[in-house]
Amino acid sequence: MDADPxxxxxxxxxxxxxxxxxxxxxxxxxxxxxxxNGDRSHFFSEKTRxxxxxIASDLGYSPNPIARALRGxxxxxxxxxxxxxxxxxxxxxxxxxxxxxRELGFLVVLGHAHSDPDEALxxxxxxxxxxxxxxxxxxxxxxDQAAIKKILAGKRAVxxxxxxxxSAEVTTINSDNRAGIEALLGLLLxxxxxxxxxxxxxxxxxxxxxxxxxxxVLEENGIQLEPDWVVTEANTAEGGYRAAQRLLACPxxxxxxxxxxxxMAIGALKGLQDGGVRVPEEVSLAGFDGLELTRFVxxxxxxxxxxxxEMSRTALQLLIDQIEGRSTNEHRLxxxxxxxxSRASTGPxxxxxxxxx
Amino acid sequence: MDADPxxxxxxxxxxxxxxxxxxxxxxxxxxxxxxxNGDRSHFFSEKTRxxxxxIASDLGYSPNPIARALRGxxxxxxxxxxxxxxxxxxxxxxxxxxxxxRELGFLVVLGHAHSDPDEALxxxxxxxxxxxxxxxxxxxxxxDQAAIKKILAGKRAVxxxxxxxxSAEVTTINSDNRAGIEALLGLLLxxxxxxxxxxxxxxxxxxxxxxxxxxxVLEENGIQLEPDWVVTEANTAEGGYRAAQRLLACPxxxxxxxxxxxxMAIGALKGLQDGGVRVPEEVSLAGFDGLELTRFVxxxxxxxxxxxxEMSRTALQLLIDQIEGRSTNEHRLxxxxxxxxSRASTGPxxxxxxxxx
DNA sequence: GTGAAAGCGCTAACAA
DNA sequence: TTGTTAGCGCTTTCAC
Numbered sequence: 001m002d003a004d005p006x007x008x009x010x011x012x013x014x015x016x017x018x019x020x021x022x023x024x025x026x027x028x029x030x031x032x033x034x035x036x037n038g039d040r041s042h043f044f045s046e047k048t049r050x051x052x053x054x055i056a057s058d059l060g061y062s063p064n065p066i067a068r069a070l071r072g073x074x075x076x077x078x079x080x081x082x083x084x085x086x087x088x089x090x091x092x093x094x095x096x097x098x099x100x101x102r103e104l105g106f107l108v109v110l111g112h113a114h115s116d117p118d119e120a121l122x123x124x125x126x127x128x129x130x131x132x133x134x135x136x137x138x139x140x141x142x143x144d145q146a147a148i149k150k151i152l153a154g155k156r157a158v159x160x161x162x163x164x165x166x167s168a169e170v171t172t173i174n175s176d177n178r179a180g181i182e183a184l185l186g187l188l189l190x191x192x193x194x195x196x197x198x199x200x201x202x203x204x205x206x207x208x209x210x211x212x213x214x215x216x217v218l219e220e221n222g223i224q225l226e227p228d229w230v231v232t233e234a235n236t237a238e239g240g241y242r243a244a245q246r247l248l249a250c251p252x253x254x255x256x257x258x259x260x261x262x263x264m265a266i267g268a269l270k271g272l273q274d275g276g277v278r279v280p281e282e283v284s285l286a287g288f289d290g291l292e293l294t295r296f297v298x299x300x301x302x303x304x305x306x307x308x309x310e311m312s313r314t315a316l317q318l319l320i321d322q323i324e325g326r327s328t329n330e331h332r333l334x335x336x337x338x339x340x341x342s343r344a345s346t347g348p349x350x351x352x353x354x355x356x357x
Numbered sequence: 358m359d360a361d362p363x364x365x366x367x368x369x370x371x372x373x374x375x376x377x378x379x380x381x382x383x384x385x386x387x388x389x390x391x392x393x394n395g396d397r398s399h400f401f402s403e404k405t406r407x408x409x410x411x412i413a414s415d416l417g418y419s420p421n422p423i424a425r426a427l428r429g430x431x432x433x434x435x436x437x438x439x440x441x442x443x444x445x446x447x448x449x450x451x452x453x454x455x456x457x458x459r460e461l462g463f464l465v466v467l468g469h470a471h472s473d474p475d476e477a478l479x480x481x482x483x484x485x486x487x488x489x490x491x492x493x494x495x496x497x498x499x500x501d502q503a504a505i506k507k508i509l510a511g512k513r514a515v516x517x518x519x520x521x522x523x524s525a526e527v528t529t530i531n532s533d534n535r536a537g538i539e540a541l542l543g544l545l546l547x548x549x550x551x552x553x554x555x556x557x558x559x560x561x562x563x564x565x566x567x568x569x570x571x572x573x574v575l576e577e578n579g580i581q582l583e584p585d586w587v588v589t590e591a592n593t594a595e596g597g598y599r600a601a602q603r604l605l606a607c608p609x610x611x612x613x614x615x616x617x618x619x620x621m622a623i624g625a626l627k628g629l630q631d632g633g634v635r636v637p638e639e640v641s642l643a644g645f646d647g648l649e650l651t652r653f654v655x656x657x658x659x660x661x662x663x664x665x666x667e668m669s670r671t672a673l674q675l676l677i678d679q680i681e682g683r684s685t686n687e688h689r690l691x692x693x694x695x696x697x698x699s700r701a702s703t704g705p706x707x708x709x710x711x712x713x714x
Numbered sequence: 715g716t717g718a719a720a721g722c723g724c725t726a727a728c729a730a
Numbered sequence: 731t732t733g734t735t736a737g738c739g740c741t742t743t744c745a746c
Contacts, residue, residue: 017738017739017740018739018740018741019739019740027716027717028716028717028718029717029718029739029740029741030716030717030718030719030740031715031716031717033739033740033741033742034716034741034742037741039742042715042716043715044715044716045716048715048716063739063740063741064427064739064740066423066426066427066432066738066739066740067427067722067738067739067740067741068739068740068741069423069722070421070423070424070427070722070723070724070738070739070740071721071722071739071740071741071742072722072740072741073740073741075423077466084452085448085451085452085455086445086448086449086452086649088443088445088448091442091443091448092443094442094467095441095442095443095469098467098468098469099469099471102468102469107466107468108466108467108468109434109465109466109467110455110465110467111455111464112455112456112459114456123459127464236649237649237650237652237653238649238652238653241653266650266653267653269653269655270652270653270654270655273655274655292443293594293623293650295594295627296594296595296623296624296626296627296654297627297654297655298626298627298630298631300627374722374723374724375723375724375725376723376724384733385732385733385734386723386724386725386733386734387724387725387726387732387733387734387735388731388733390723390724390725390726391725391726391732394725396725396726399731399732400731400732401731401732402731402732405731405732420723420724420725421722421723423722423724424722424723424724424725424738425723425724425725426724427722427723427724427738427739428723428724428725428726428737428738429724429725429726429738430724430725
């Protein structure tokens with residue numbers, strides 16, 4: 001028991017309560033509550049109304065959200081379990097979600113899963129039923145269906161984001177990873193590339209989705225997949241760097257590299273440059289996500305921008321629908337179109353211009 | 358009034374309550390509470406104890422944190438108001454704080470201030486006294502002493518981080534910005550640079566601190582400050598880019614540029630390169646913060662690494678001390694030593710090697 | 715138009 | 731060793 005040294009009369013600080021307002025205004029607590037909540041089913045004399053309002057504001061009174069939540073109202077707290085906050089894409093997404101949530105009157109509780117399903121699970125149990133009104137799962141948890149199921153169990157409202165299509169258990173908002181890859185590969189193909197490598201961050205759902213679509217599109221274009229040219233490393237700049245090194249060590253090199261995300265692409269760019277390879281003259285390189293940062297490496301990275309604002313808006317909308325009991329029970333899978341951003345890191349395949357002339 | 362369609366018996370979902378456990382175990386609610394809380398001042402027969410424990414676990418019971426908080430216990434919630442989550446340095450810091458807080462049994466509520474003191478203020482009033490046990494203010498709020506004062510008012514426990522020394526109102530944990538600048542400038546001076554520019558992100562406290570120390574150190578070394586070479590832009594990569602452009606437009610150019618943070622340095626690097634300037638052969642460039650990313654631009658950036666783990670640990674320690682009433686009332690100002698990381702973006706000043714030979 | 719009172723789920727002082 | 735009871739601050743039925 002962590003007994004406080006001085007057990008204050010008011011456990012939660014010196015804030016005025018509805019009772020204080022009531023006493024000073026010479027009305028009952030219920031009147032205060034009703035007036036401050038703008039209860040439309042009751043009417044009050046303008047006199048009481050304004051007095052209560054004035055006294056409340058003089059006192060700096062605001063209802064204790066905890067008591068309110070206990071009473072059955074929403075806490076207006078959304079829990080966001082994020083796979084990895086240090087990933088700039090997630091940072092941007094969180095940023096957007098936080099802002100939008102606040103506009104909708106919700107506070108965001110952030111939980112950092114560190115890519116670890118156990119940690120996410122633990123986090124989730126803290127965010128448990130009664131602590132938050134709903135949860136957003138950002139990124140996936142090693143795609144462990146069991147973990148997801150446990151997390152879902154007992155939650156009133158959940159949406160997931162950026163997990164690929166694999167998760168049918170829960171309403172999910174993704175960017176359209178397949179379309180993104182198609183756009184990127186389309187660009188590379190138009191530049192005459194046929195020897196295209198893919199570097200990816202491993203088990204993550206959306207990453208897998210991108211990789212799968214990459215392989216499909218190559219096939220659809222009658223391009224033989226070179227197994228050595230699909231390399232998996234951690235989805236970090238460091239991972240991208242190592243992936244590039246591995247590609248450079250191949251006996252036969254690709255003329256273009258598609259990275260499963262921008263961070264890896266940034267690392268790969270460095271890896272290529274350290275290996276003495278000129279981008280895009282010798283090797284074209286593209287990423288995925290649309291990080292601001294991709295504009296500031298040299299050469300600027302071609303990428304695909306995930307529609308972060310729209311994704312956030314949709315996710316919150318759907319989540320709040322659930323929280324407020326307005327949603328149907330079916331799990332929806334929403335894919336929002338990303339936008340191709342073609343920049344200096346991609347160019348014609350080395351033999352391509354010659355052929356054209 | 359947002360009346361729920363079906364006013365369920367249990368406002369907060371189907372979770373079992375202490376009452377349920379008590380009924381099933383045939384004991385009173387207080388017994389349940391005491392046993393589950395490991396109350397040492399009461400003793401129970403092993404029989405009751407184990408039965409209560411078993412039933413509780415069978416039911417999957419866990420105490421409703423909201424009710425508990427209402428009763429006066431801590432909510433174990435820490436509010437973090439962060440100036441800008443999209444800043445990778447803050448992302449890293451938040452990441453660290455979140456992890457450490459969780460280890461200490463605290464959940465983190467994140468509030469995004471978007472560099473705007475008003476927004477921070479609003480955020481803070483949501484994180485109000487009774488909603489969180491304490492708050493961490495990450496980065497500063499336009500150094501608006503009035504805003505800070507308002508935010509502080511009514512908060513039980515607050516620490517601030519990364520605000521420079523300017524804020525005496527509150528216990529603050531910084532990296533030692535002065536020492537960092539000294540290390541960086543020391544390096545540049547040893548490389549023979551005398552024509553050194555500073556680009557900075559404006560009004561932020563820690564940025565100001567770095568800038569001021571920069572100016573002082575130049576003076577201490579008998580170097581005349583060139584006013585054109587101190588340029589202020591937004592503290593983003595974009596801002597750094599523009600700052601570099603402005604420097605390149607100067608009639609007389611510096612041989613080294615110190616950026617107030619890594620993000621600006623990354624932007625500046627791009628700006629220099631776009632301007633046809635070779636780094637570090639023509640101009641040396643260094644940043645501040647120690648972002649992972651600085652390893653992956655070309656050339657890798659010289660920087661100073663803020664001791665993120667230690668800063669987080671200290672801040673949480675001090676905050677929790679306050680929360681648990683263990684702290685003295687004085688406001689402390691703690692500066693933790695950063696670490697110089699010398700990399701390829703800094704080199705000898707253009708004339709320097711010749712002179713040496 | 716307004717008030718009294720019950721109760722959300724929990725803890726702790728007081729009783730037994 | 732265990733139970734009874736009184737709130738924490740709020741909302742909401744029911745009564746006037």
